[in-house]
Amino acid sequence: MCGIIGFTGNMPAKDVILNGLERLEYRGYDSAGMALLEDGGITLFKRTGKVADLRTLCANDNSPCTCGIGHTRWATHGGVTDVNAHPHLAGNVVLIHNGIIENYRQLIVEYGLADKLVSETDSEVVAQLLNIFYDGDPIAAIKKTIKLLSGAFALCIMFKDIPGKIFAIRNVSPMIATSCEQGSIIASDLTAVIAFTKEYFVVPEYHILTLSDDGIVVEDLKGNVTKPEILSVNWDITDAQKGGYPFFMLKEIFEQPDAIRNTIAPRIENGLPDFTEDGINDDIFAHCKRICVVACGTAMHAGMVGKNLIEEKLRIPVQVEIASEFRYKNPIIDENTLTIVLSQSGETIDTLEALKLAKTFGSKVLSIVNVKGSTIARESDYVLYTHAGPEIAVASTKAYTVQVAAMYLIACRIGLVKALMTEGEARQFISKLQSAPNIIEETLKHADTIKRVANQIKLSPDAFYIGRGLDYVMGLEAALKLKEISYVHAEAYAAGELKHGTIALITENVPVIAFATQEKVYEKVVSNIREVKARGAYVVLVTMDEAVNDPNICDQHIRVPRVSSEFTAFATAVILQMLAYYTSEAKGLDVDKPRNLAKSVTVE
Numbered sequence: 001m002c003g004i005i006g007f008t009g010n011m012p013a014k015d016v017i018l019n020g021l022e023r024l025e026y027r028g029y030d031s032a033g034m035a036l037l038e039d040g041g042i043t044l045f046k047r048t049g050k051v052a053d054l055r056t057l058c059a060n061d062n063s064p065c066t067c068g069i070g071h072t073r074w075a076t077h078g079g080v081t082d083v084n085a086h087p088h089l090a091g092n093v094v095l096i097h098n099g100i101i102e103n104y105r106q107l108i109v110e111y112g113l114a115d116k117l118v119s120e121t122d123s124e125v126v127a128q129l130l131n132i133f134y135d136g137d138p139i140a141a142i143k144k145t146i147k148l149l150s151g152a153f154a155l156c157i158m159f160k161d162i163p164g165k166i167f168a169i170r171n172v173s174p175m176i177a178t179s180c181e182q183g184s185i186i187a188s189d190l191t192a193v194i195a196f197t198k199e200y201f202v203v204p205e206y207h208i209l210t211l212s213d214d215g216i217v218v219e220d221l222k223g224n225v226t227k228p229e230i231l232s233v234n235w236d237i238t239d240a241q242k243g244g245y246p247f248f249m250l251k252e253i254f255e256q257p258d259a260i261r262n263t264i265a266p267r268i269e270n271g272l273p274d275f276t277e278d279g280i281n282d283d284i285f286a287h288c289k290r291i292c293v294v295a296c297g298t299a300m301h302a303g304m305v306g307k308n309l310i311e312e313k314l315r316i317p318v319q320v321e322i323a324s325e326f327r328y329k330n331p332i333i334d335e336n337t338l339t340i341v342l343s344q345s346g347e348t349i350d351t352l353e354a355l356k357l358a359k360t361f362g363s364k365v366l367s368i369v370n371v372k373g374s375t376i377a378r379e380s381d382y383v384l385y386t387h388a389g390p391e392i393a394v395a396s397t398k399a400y401t402v403q404v405a406a407m408y409l410i411a412c413r414i415g416l417v418k419a420l421m422t423e424g425e426a427r428q429f430i431s432k433l434q435s436a437p438n439i440i441e442e443t444l445k446h447a448d449t450i451k452r453v454a455n456q457i458k459l460s461p462d463a464f465y466i467g468r469g470l471d472y473v474m475g476l477e478a479a480l481k482l483k484e485i486s487y488v489h490a491e492a493y494a495a496g497e498l499k500h501g502t503i504a505l506i507t508e509n510v511p512v513i514a515f516a517t518q519e520k521v522y523e524k525v526v527s528n529i530r531e532v533k534a535r536g537a538y539v540v541l542v543t544m545d546e547a548v549n550d551p552n553i554c555d556q557h558i559r560v561p562r563v564s565s566e567f568t569a570f571a572t573a574v575i576l577q578m579l580a581y582y583t584s585e586a587k588g589l590d591v592d593k594p595r596n597l598a599k600s601v602t603v604e
């Protein structure tokens with residue numbers, strides 16, 4: 001997620017902006033920039049790299065300028081380049097932006113902007129439009145421009161001929177603002193302003209802010225001045241970066257609905273999957289006879305969910321390979337195999353080496369990566385970037401569900417290209433995928449129940465996840481999550497496999513979490529549950545069914561929203577993530593930084 005800061009006041013803006021950008025670094029970024037508004041002119045500094053690099057770039061600028069905007073870019077539209085870094089300048093206008101303008105390509109055509117643009121970004125299109133509409137009245141220009149935009153935006157804007165003033169407006173993307181003795185400040189979140197004041201207000205959506213050195217005017221689109229509620233915090237900087245959550249992992253669990261919306265929205269045109277913007281050529285889908293998915297850990301588990309869907313719906317064989325195994329075997333792939341690589345960091349060494357090996361067999365590689373410009377992305381033939389924003393907690397959560405969503409988009413595109421899905425079926429599928437954020441939001445409401453289960457299982461040495469089909473695949477991710485952050489030894493088992501050995505381990509109060517969301521095998525799973533219940537297990541049953549109060553079946557029932565079987569993954573994912581999280585928290589562990597683990601395994 002990009003970081004935004006604007007300052008206008010009675011002290012040099014440069015240091016306020018640079019220090020503020022340093023406090024926003026935790027949001028993850030690949031470029032940084034700043035614009036200073038001086039009498040009659042705008043001085044622009046921007047480049048790829050860190051805030052420290054930006055500080056070096058503007059080291060010789062000692063202007064007393066007291067008004068400016070700064071930005072850390074987490075690339076979505078357009079590569080990681082100096083010219084794509086913010087701020088963006090267009091004639092009289094300079095701006096910074098956090099968000100995704102979904103219709104920017106259409107606006108480029110409608111307003112004939114192609115020859116004017118110097119960057120590949122959606123943000124510059126907004127600057128160009130503002131410059132077209134600006135005739136001396138900034139508020140009018142802003143109103144005309146935002147009427148055209150669809151998508152999420154947090155914008156800070158300066159006009160060359162209006163010294164000392166910053167204008168701002170948001171829709172969905174976060175922004176807070178405050179006035180203090182040093183002046184007026186606006187930023188993506190509290191971390192950038194907490195050094196000046198603990199009081200702030202949340203910028204109301206579709207309200208235009210005018211910041212000057214003696215305060216902030218907030219007006220709605222009809223020109224009515226409003227006074228947002230002033231809030232105050234007693235957080236320190238680290239707390240502010242967590243947005244008030246105790247750990248980054250919980251924050252990232254709750255960010256999943258927006259992460260999925262930000263990932264799928266730019267790839268849906270007229271209700272159908274569309275990878276035009278990603279430059280992904282349909283030929284790789286048309287010619288593939290088989291698919292090989294290669295990844296590690298949670299990313300691999302996301303690939304397994306994709307396998308389940310593709311084989312079920314499209315009848316195309318999918319092999320899922322553990323990257324560290326794949327790279328040392330003689331894989332059975334060729335030019336008719338599409339290799340799909342998944343990686344949140346884009347730097348996992350085993351996955352990278354597996355990717356390179358796949359290419360030597362003539363296989364085209366499409367990677368699903370969360371970090372723009374990462375090594376795996378650069379080595380791939382095609383990349384589908386997820387827009388989950390930076391994932392700070394070692395345990396992957398939002399990256400996993402956006403990877404699943406990306407796999408679902410790809411599956412639907414393959415179905416269309418190979419005529420294995422009618423357009424009507426594809427539209428229906430995409431409409432269901434667009435409800436995935438709502439499924440997650442509904443399931444997040446079970447947090448208290450899941451917390452109770454966590455307290456019940458936290459002292460168990462072992463726990464078992466059982467399920468069939470997709471539910472078994474979800475169990476694999478559930479077991480990994482529980483192990484890696486709560487240190488409870490957990491195993492996932494195909495429910496029908498229990499009686500072939502593992503049921504010997506089921507004794508009094510051993511926790512068994514049963515995922516039973518796949519309707520066609522529901523009764524089978526229930527009979528497996530009765531087997532473990534009869535041996536004294538503590539059973540948690542996750543199912544779409546109404547309350548299941550039969551004590552012979554379960555001790556705790558968690559009901560997930562009733563959706564098509566393949567979409568229950570988004571509900572089950574949240575449950576397994578929260579169970580792991582609350583178990584770790586109940587044990588007083590460092591949830592974000594579990595022992596022995598790194599966020600990205602970049603060495604063998």
Ligand code: AGP
Pocket residue numbers: 296297298299342343344345346347348351394395396397484598599600601
């Ligand atoms: C996930 O919770 C783990 N931290 C780990 O399995 C991770 O998914 C794996 O290391 C792959 O990382 P990547 O997605 O960055 O390649």
